[in-house]
Amino acid sequence: MATRRIDTFSGMKNVMTATFRHHPHYRAAIGTAIAGLLLLPVTAAHADDKHAMNEKWYLSAGGYSVFRADTTLSLVERNVGAGAAIRPGDTLGLDLEETVLRLEGHYRFTPRSQIVASWFQVESDASKVLQKDIDWVDQGGNTTTVAAGSTVSSSLGYEIMKASYFYSFYHNDKVELMAGGGLHVSRFDIDLDVKTDPGGTVSAQETRDAAHTVPLPTVGFGLNYRVNPKLYWFLKAEGFYLEYDDWKGLFSEMQVGMEYNVWRNLGVGVGLATSNLNVTETAPQYTFRYDNRLSGANLFLSWSL
Template identity: 25%
Template structure:
């Protein structure tokens, strides 16, 4: 994922188009007739448990190990995350959609117990034992896609989605950080501390596919679900994304709806670090996020 394109790329990808087409007009107020187009805007949040890590190098032992952002660097494990979704439904069976999720965290550790080195933007930084360190780990995922309802009935829909997603990741360390200089096969680190080491990475737009559906089990109440998947293994990059959501949407008024759901969201990415001199090795860059928890949202249709 950490594609290091260094460009701010237009992002976006698919969230689940979960709306009824061709349903009884007296049912839930979510009717889309064959001649009507409809725009739906949904905002909400979910309280998640996050698990993230990064592979780094121990400069004393010369071995790689995994540093845990939550346990070792004290980032919050549980946090309320906002999200935004917008759908455009047209021609009865078709829809376009965009969504955005955000996870921004930072924390401070008074004394690092195990020294480590990281490679940010082709520069190697040294963090020694006992160092005071402030850590930032931000991730935004934007997605854009298309959905098609291939199976419809009076009170249900089933469809397929295809789209693109882009991930924006910022990893930063502030505090007692030393800069390292690479000379052929040797790596020497300056003991003069730097203020900050930051890595901002953007992935190229990556494809994913999914399936979604909804079923109106009672007037004004609809069960909705979707599952999306992505996997890539290319050169030095390997990554996957899993997004599964299931819940119940309730009609408040003709245009306003509320949804309570449970979401499982996982991003797992490995990126082989490269330095200017391939003989010097600094551990691969690994990020793993798992967002699991209930979510609540409200939507407006017009």
């Protein structure tokens, strides 16, 4: 069955630069920011020893195990409002509770200033016989009902990339307090394909797939505390809310964890993280709403100089 994808940037050209207008460009930019940490020349092994957490550059990679994923979404004709939201896990059998790669890194270009970047992605595919009717949008932008008993193939993807600047306004041999801001980019897509109708006949019903890219500015706060020369714990929080034209978005994220230096520049750490994204977009033909909360544990290795 044929489907058509919606790719929207929702008026962002007036508030964001053209660099982030197309997915491959901003993806490459932020990906390069993370990978580039490996290529930076090390001009000094450590900053002033009077400062805690004094690495010049840092990269961590680990398994982010999502143990709770609460997602609701709706895609309906604009004239009928937001419509009834569905839970992809319950309705379509899509499960985002999995373990995925998570990358984080930073580069301190002065003892008090650093660039921070991170990335992770979760996705799921499923095929299921619907237990109840669901409302969606066809290719003409009109509301269509996919009947209970229909066999539906679907997929859901969610990707988060961030790049920020942080300034350490308080930094001594035990404690680092920092604040800053940057850009958070979320990309999420939902594909819905009706395979057969309730009678088992191959369906001719057409539905729209949706792929949205949402860049949001963020402000954040961070705390590092050194327990002893080899062990420290950290707390990070970021968020922002913005309304513009026909869309509005809210993002928040919090992380807490600890890290232990096991040998020279190698460390091991564990942390808990939760992120929340709420987006509503009202296009000329449809209204799309996406709410997603992910909570998980991160076990990682780090390398710093």
